[in-house]
Amino acid sequence: MSAGPMAAQRVGTEVALDFLTTESGQGEAERVSRRRLQVCAPLPESSPPSFIRSRAGSLASSVLDGLDKVGVAPAPILEEVPKASRVCLEYQHVSAWVPATAGSPGLLPDLRWLFKCGGKTADHGGGSDSASDASERPSKHRQILFDVSGCCRPGEVLALMGPSGSGKTSLLSIVGARAQSHMRQEGTIAFNGQALTKRLRRSIGFVLQDDLLYENLTVYETLYYAAVLRLPRDTPEAEKIARVNAVIAALGIDSCRDTIIGGHKRKGVSGGERKRVSIGHEMLINPSVLMLDEPTSGLDSTTAMHVLEILRGLATGGRAVITTIHQPSSRLFQQLDKLLLLSQGRPMYYGRAASADEYFSVLGFPVPYRINAADHILDLASGDISTPAREGEDARCFLVECSERLQRRHALEGYEPHAQAALLAVRSDVEAGRADVPAAHIVAAEIKRLELEADHLVAEDVESGHVAAPAGPRWGASYATQLRILFTRALVVRRFQSLSVQDITQFIIIGLLTGCFWFQRAGKSTLAASQDTLGLLFFELMFVTFRTLFVALFTWPEEMLIIKKERASGMYRLSAMYFARSAADLPLDFAIPTIFILIVYMMGHLRYSAAAFFANYFTVLLLALVAQGLGLLIGTIVAVPKTAQTIASIVVLTFVLTGGYFVRGIPVWIEWIKYISFVYYGFSLLVHAEYQGRVIHSCVDPALLSDPAASSVQVDVHDPDGNPMCHPVAKLQASLGLQQDPNDPNMQILNGCALLGWLLLYRTLVYVALRWKTAKN
Numbered sequence: 001m002s003a004g005p006m007a008a009q010r011v012g013t014e015v016a017l018d019f020l021t022t023e024s025g026q027g028e029a030e031r032v033s034r035r036r037l038q039v040c041a042p043l044p045e046s047s048p049p050s051f052i053r054s055r056a057g058s059l060a061s062s063v064l065d066g067l068d069k070v071g072v073a074p075a076p077i078l079e080e081v082p083k084a085s086r087v088c089l090e091y092q093h094v095s096a097w098v099p100a101t102a103g104s105p106g107l108l109p110d111l112r113w114l115f116k117c118g119g120k121t122a123d124h125g126g127g128s129d130s131a132s133d134a135s136e137r138p139s140k141h142r143q144i145l146f147d148v149s150g151c152c153r154p155g156e157v158l159a160l161m162g163p164s165g166s167g168k169t170s171l172l173s174i175v176g177a178r179a180q181s182h183m184r185q186e187g188t189i190a191f192n193g194q195a196l197t198k199r200l201r202r203s204i205g206f207v208l209q210d211d212l213l214y215e216n217l218t219v220y221e222t223l224y225y226a227a228v229l230r231l232p233r234d235t236p237e238a239e240k241i242a243r244v245n246a247v248i249a250a251l252g253i254d255s256c257r258d259t260i261i262g263g264h265k266r267k268g269v270s271g272g273e274r275k276r277v278s279i280g281h282e283m284l285i286n287p288s289v290l291m292l293d294e295p296t297s298g299l300d301s302t303t304a305m306h307v308l309e310i311l312r313g314l315a316t317g318g319r320a321v322i323t324t325i326h327q328p329s330s331r332l333f334q335q336l337d338k339l340l341l342l343s344q345g346r347p348m349y350y351g352r353a354a355s356a357d358e359y360f361s362v363l364g365f366p367v368p369y370r371i372n373a374a375d376h377i378l379d380l381a382s383g384d385i386s387t388p389a390r391e392g393e394d395a396r397c398f399l400v401e402c403s404e405r406l407q408r409r410h411a412l413e414g415y416e417p418h419a420q421a422a423l424l425a426v427r428s429d430v431e432a433g434r435a436d437v438p439a440a441h442i443v444a445a446e447i448k449r450l451e452l453e454a455d456h457l458v459a460e461d462v463e464s465g466h467v468a469a470p471a472g473p474r475w476g477a478s479y480a481t482q483l484r485i486l487f488t489r490a491l492v493v494r495r496f497q498s499l500s501v502q503d504i505t506q507f508i509i510i511g512l513l514t515g516c517f518w519f520q521r522a523g524k525s526t527l528a529a530s531q532d533t534l535g536l537l538f539f540e541l542m543f544v545t546f547r548t549l550f551v552a553l554f555t556w557p558e559e560m561l562i563i564k565k566e567r568a569s570g571m572y573r574l575s576a577m578y579f580a581r582s583a584a585d586l587p588l589d590f591a592i593p594t595i596f597i598l599i600v601y602m603m604g605h606l607r608y609s610a611a612a613f614f615a616n617y618f619t620v621l622l623l624a625l626v627a628q629g630l631g632l633l634i635g636t637i638v639a640v641p642k643t644a645q646t647i648a649s650i651v652v653l654t655f656v657l658t659g660g661y662f663v664r665g666i667p668v669w670i671e672w673i674k675y676i677s678f679v680y681y682g683f684s685l686l687v688h689a690e691y692q693g694r695v696i697h698s699c700v701d702p703a704l705l706s707d708p709a710a711s712s713v714q715v716d717v718h719d720p721d722g723n724p725m726c727h728p729v730a731k732l733q734a735s736l737g738l739q740q741d742p743n744d745p746n747m748q749i750l751n752g753c754a755l756l757g758w759l760l761l762y763r764t765l766v767y768v769a770l771r772w773k774t775a776k777n
């Protein structure tokens with residue numbers, strides 16, 4: 001298809017382009033037709049005709065490229081995005097810095113780059129002080145993005161390409177407002193000329209590089225729960241289910257709809273299917289903008305192609321699609337619409353993907369025969385290609401400089417083939433080492449003008465109600481529905497855990513072993529047996545609580561990533577998730593330890609009375625919940641698993657040592673620690689349940705009475721009642737070396753309250769920490 005004369009005129013906030021297109025079929029005469037296309041290119045009322053023409057000029061070729069692809073583009077996937085909700089996304093002069101840890105591997109290459117390329121950083125007419133910033137912060141911050149600009153319109157797929165570490169993910173996360181808090185950024189991101197609001201954020205789909213999905217949910221369940229939580233509350237249930245089915249059909253994952261997602265422990269869907277589920281998760285909300293981080297990495301070329309076709313289908317429905325792509329095959333590369341090539345955080349090419357090889361060819365780096373164009377430009381971006389005229393790194397710097405000069409002149413539009421003259425001019429300027437002064441002047445004027453227009457545009461958009469934010473309440477589902485769905489989902493997620501043969505076996509075997517070691521020991525009422533029984537009670541407490549603590553510590557960080565992702569897309573209130581999850585944990589937290597407690601209690605012959613049993617049982621369960629709270633707290637606050645384990649081990653050992661069993665005479669200056677140890681309160685409660693009001697006998701072997709050193713050695717007798725070797729102990733606390741009197745009812749109430757207090761405190765702190773962590777992104 002080729003285009004004839006073109007006219008452009010303003011229609012509302014869009015540019016209308018009139019084309020005379022010439023199509024020739026096989027053996028047919030050429031067919032000339034007139035087409036009119038309206039392109040979203042916000043223009044203020046006051047735009048002079050010359051500005052509209054220049055804007056239209058650069059739009060024309062990308063539109064024609066779109067027309068070229070009409071024949072092969074997949075049909076729109078899902079319903080079209082309503083015109084009022086379509087979004088033009090513009091990012092301008094984006095720069096970013098990350099903390100540079102001394103000696104980090106990334107620091108050295110960056111410094112080398114600064115020396116090699118003369119320390120030159122973005123300069124766009126006084127807008128940013130990147131150059132000075134970079135030199136002022138060499139030891140604290142490392143710049144990873146340098147003045148990157150561009151845009152993505154509805155109907156376009158913009159691919160971000162570049163070698164590993166070139167800043168693709170960072171740019172995508174900044175544009176999608178998901179950058180990590182410690183990343184410093186500059187520049188502006190505008191959605192239809194507006195800053196991103198929380199409400200508008202709900203119409204953006206963001207697919208992360210790692211598919212963060214619950215492993216134990218099936219494909220259908222994953223999408224169903226997401227649909228109920230994310231779709232507007234007034235959407236009927238049947239419609240939500242229909243949307244889920246439509247997404248499943250559109251993604252071609254019908255055959256695995258009832259297969260679990262799976263992970264390391266359990267095999268589930270394939271990598272490609274998993275990626276499609278992640279995309280489907282975002283498609284459910286019919287987003288106006290879809291951003292994806294490496295949706296094709298790890299997939300074979302056919303599956304990668306399928307994923308790209310899906311993205312193009314989504315774009316055809318009026319969505320702006322931005323995706324990072326790592327190493328596209330030549331087939332995949334040819335299907336890309338628009339390309340931004342990054343090299344060490346700097347733009348090296350921005351324009352139509354199809355024009356990239358021509359662009360580099362004009363600059364003296366043609367694609368060698370039989371080499372994939374994508375590989376060639378990635379090699380250029382890595383500085384891996386040398387020509388007789390230029391060495392690898394020198395070539396890279398040359399290309400970056402050309403690109404930066406061109407970008408200053410062409411602002412948001414890409415480099416188009418018709419700009420070849422400009423390209424040649426820039427090339428000879430850079431080769432001759434001529435300064436870019438005239439361009440800088442142009443830039444200053446251009447930026448001023450664009451800023452004025454942008455202000456105007458925002459006012460116009462708001463007045464005319466041209467805002468892409470979805471209407472209605474901020475949260476898709478009501479609070480009650482969020483609680484119900486999140487609770488059900490958490491139960492379903494845990495279905496394999498609750499049936500885990502491994503866990504049950506572990507509890508049974510340890511219970512049986514414990515029962516054997518302390519077999520019927522607690523039933524005897526001698527002081528010797530009681531001292532052993534204290535060991536049994538302490539072990540019972542330790543096993544259940546610390547196992548729960550470490551399980552929480554190990555599993556929570558993974559779940560937190562999913563929560564973070566879901567919260568970033570505004571899926572639910574954090575409190576709803578937290579309550580629902582805590583409630584869903586209870587059956588599992590209670591069921592398996594119950595088996596252990598029953599075995600230990602019966603085999604060890606702990607006090608056979610209902611009151612004592614339930615006191616023991618509920619104390620251990622309460623302790624498990626407190627310990628779980630502590631595990632969650634450490635797991636939430638400390639991001640590095642190894643550090644979290646180390647901290648947890650130190651805390652656990654301190655609590656164990658001050659719990660009242662191992663060390664009886666703790667030095668006064670460190671004794672206070674026991675008051676922050678939930679083990680101390682828990683152990684006292686268990687001892688109280690076992691010994692309150694019970695008569696215990698001190699039995700000494702008469703043969704040893706003559707030896708003063710051995711006269712206090714306690715021996716065991718079968719029946720201490722009425723045995724002349726034994727006499728009842730008057731002060732059990734002192735005889736057993738206990739920290740608290742087991743017969744003091746007030747102390748037990750205080751212990752119970754203290755445990756409940758710790759439970760409440762830990763849970764509240766977890767919530768606060770979680771809110772802080774998920775708010776930071």
Ligand SMILES: Nc1ncnc2c1ncn2[C@@H]1O[C@H](COP(=O)(O)OP(=O)(O)OP(=O)(O)O)[C@@H](O)[C@H]1O
Binds near residue numbers: 099
């Ligand atoms: N949060 C961070 N803390 C420290 N350094 C970071 C952070 N995020 C990114 N970087 C650094 O910024 C540079 C760009 O990283 P980014 O992940 O954006 O690259 P990429 O092009 O997406 O790489 P890949 O293709 O390997 O995913 C890298 O050198 C990386 O080490």
